[in-house]
Amino acid sequence: MLKEFESTVIPRFGACYANGRRGFWCEPKDLLRITREAEAEGQEVLGSIHLHPDWHRIGPPHERGLRVSQEPTPMDRHVFYRSGWPLNMILYLERRRGRLHHSLGAWAPPLEPESGAPCRPLSLRLAVAGR
Secondary structure, rough: HHHHHHHOOOHOOHHHHHOOOOOOOOOOHHHHHHHHHHHHOOOOOOHHHHEEEHHHHOOOOOHHOOOOOOOOOHHHHHHHHHOOOOOOEEEEEEEOOOEEEEEEEEOOOOOHHHOOOEEEEEOOOOOOOOO
């Protein structure tokens, strides 16, 4: 997987993806295992979740001006399109004044990422079970 990043992702999306310790990327064999385990339990894997930490505040100085949020980045659009999953969530975590804040977005893959088409936003409805 890191070879794909070196040959495809880094030249296209930037040097910030050259740090192999910064992100955790799923290998195809891991995705296959996850899918098989879910199927064995009668479940389906419908999508993915991506963590966007406040790297622009905690990362190296040359990356501190980056805008990071629950909105898809060009790399997210690329991954969402290639995965083909109908649901992709982005969890953005940020530390402000010692407290952790978050926001969550849900996205359908773009219809055609090469054209710069955006991901399509999906509605999230969260509920807490009563006691």
